[in-house]
Amino acid sequence: MHVRITPSILNADFNNLDSEIAKVAADSDLIHLDIMDNIFVPNFTFDFGSASKIISNCPIPVDAHLMVAEVDRIGIEYAETGASSVTFHIEASENPEKLITEIKKRGVRAGVAVKPNTPFNEIIDLVNLVDMVLIMTVEPGFGGQSFMGDQMAKVAQVRAALNSTQRDVWLQVDGGISAETIEIATKAGADTFVAGSAVYKSEDPAEMVRKLRFLAENQLNNL
Numbered sequence: 001m002h003v004r005i006t007p008s009i010l011n012a013d014f015n016n017l018d019s020e021i022a023k024v025a026a027d028s029d030l031i032h033l034d035i036m037d038n039i040f041v042p043n044f045t046f047d048f049g050s051a052s053k054i055i056s057n058c059p060i061p062v063d064a065h066l067m068v069a070e071v072d073r074i075g076i077e078y079a080e081t082g083a084s085s086v087t088f089h090i091e092a093s094e095n096p097e098k099l100i101t102e103i104k105k106r107g108v109r110a111g112v113a114v115k116p117n118t119p120f121n122e123i124i125d126l127v128n129l130v131d132m133v134l135i136m137t138v139e140p141g142f143g144g145q146s147f148m149g150d151q152m153a154k155v156a157q158v159r160a161a162l163n164s165t166q167r168d169v170w171l172q173v174d175g176g177i178s179a180e181t182i183e184i185a186t187k188a189g190a191d192t193f194v195a196g197s198a199v200y201k202s203e204d205p206a207e208m209v210r211k212l213r214f215l216a217e218n219q220l221n222n223l
Contacts, residue, residue, distance in 0.1 A: 001191040001220060002191060003186075003191055003192075003193075003213055003216040003217050003220060004029040004030065004170065004172075004191065004192040004193070005027070005028055005029055005193055005195065005209050005212050005213050005216075006028065006029055006030040006031065006032040006063050006172070006192060006193065006194050006195075007024045007028050007031060007032060007194075007195055007196065007199045007200070007205070007209060008032040008033075008034055008143065008174070008194050008195065008196035008199075009021065009031060009032070009033065009034075009054075009196075009200070010034045010045065010143040010196045011143045011144065011196040011197045011199075011200040011201060012200045017054060018057060020200070020205075021058060021059070021060075022059070023205045023206055024199060024205050024206055024209050025058075025059045025060045026206065027206045027209040027210050027213075028060060028209055029060075029061075029192075030060060030061045030062060030063040030084060030085065031058050031060060031061070031062050031063065032063045032065060032174070032194045032196075033046070033051060033054060033055065033062050033063065033064045033065065033083075034065050034067065034143075035051055035064060035065065035066050035067060035068055035078070036067045036068070036140075036141065037067070037068040037069060039068065039069040040067050040068050040069045040071075040089065040091075040092050041067045041140050041141035042141050043141045043142055048074075048077065048078075051064070051078070051081070052081045052082075055081045055082050055083050056081070056082055061083075061084030061085070062082075062083045062084055062085075063083070063084060063085040063087065063111075064078050064081070064083040064085065064086045064087065065087045065111075065113065065134070065174070065194075066078060066086065066087065066088045066089070066092075067089060067140045067141070068092065069092055070092075071088040071089065071092040071093050071099070072093055072094055072095055072098070072099050075088045075093075075099050075102070075103060076099070076102045076103065076106075079102065079103040079106040079108040080106055083108060084108065084109060085108065085109035085110075085111055085131070085132060086103050086108050086109070086110060086111065087110075087111030087112065087113050087132060087134050087172075088111070088112065088113065089112075089113045089114070089115065089140070090112055090113065090114055090118065090122055090123050090126075091114070091115060091118060096112060096123075096126060097126070097129065100112070100126065100129045100130055101129075104131070109131040109132060110129075110130050110131050110132075111130055111131060111132035111133065111134055111170075111172070112126050112130050112132075112133060112134070113133075113134035113135075113136060113140075113174075114133075114134070114135060114136065114154075115136050115139065115140060116136055116137070116138070116139060116148055116150075116151055119154075120154050120157045120158060120161075124161060127158075127161050127162060127165060127169065128165055128167070130169060131169060131170065132169060132170040132171070132172055132192065133158050133162070133169060133170070133171055133172065134172040134173075134174055135151055135154055135155050135158060135171070135172070135173050135174075135190070136151070136173075136174055136175055137151045137173050137174060137175035137176055137177070137181075137185070138174075138175030138176050139175075140174075140175075143196045143197055144196075144197045145175060145176055146176050147175060147176025147177065147178070147180075147181040147184075148175065148176065149181075149184060151173075152184060152185065152187075152188035153188075155171065155173060155185065155188040155189050155190055156188045156189050158171055158189065159171055159188070159189025159190075160189075162189075170191060170192045171189055171190050171191050171192060172190065172191075172192035172193070172194060173185045173190040173192075173193060173194065174194035175194070177193050177194060177195045177198060177212070178195065178197070178198035178212075179198065179208075179211055179212065179215060182195075182212050182215050182216050182219075183215050183216070183218075183219040185216075186215075186216045186219040186220055186223075187219055187223065191216075191220075193212060193216060195208070195209070195212055198212070199212075
């Protein structure tokens with residue numbers, strides 16, 4: 001497995017996003033862009049125009065996490081923005097197989113996400129189709145929430161399924177990832193980590209990204 005750190009700009013200064021992204025770009029694998037519509041989740045972040053501008057201006061690849069209704073349509077639109085990866089929630093999709101196909105047809109990685117109360121069996125049939133599985137370790141909608149350790153059983157389920165496919169599918173966790181929790185998530189099987197508050201509320205965001213990578217890689221080497 002290969003460790004990837006993908007800082008979320010949800011806790012960054014929205015008025016200075018270019019400089020906020022620049023702080024971590026050299027040390028990060030992707031920038032995680034949380035798209036919320038105040039319908040699927042009770043919060044709003046960026047409209048399509050604003051998000052598209054962020055994606056086009058970002059110096060490193062963008063991982064677009066769509067927490068939106070009507071994702072079967074919106075997911076395709078985001079796949080055409082230049083994002084490197086588009087992840088949608090299974091709870092919002094009426095035809096996930098078709099959406100995955102449409103995203104990948106545009107040369108973009110397709111990911112499927114599940115909320116904490118959604119069991120793994122809801123997405124088990126998609127493991128052979130997607131490029132990434134995202135397990136939410138908080139309820140989606142707001143940054144700064146506490147890590148839900150009870151989701152590690154689900155992470156382990158996904159890891160076991162991915163290992164049996166022999167496909168290179170990333171396993172991402174999002175929510176409460178910090179220096180105190182990243183090793184727990186790595187041990188459960190995650191290899192791709194979204195960190196928002198831990199990075200942008202630290203005195204040195206770049207150093208925090210490096211620290212998170214070190215902790216995850218060290219844990220991975222000890223498995």
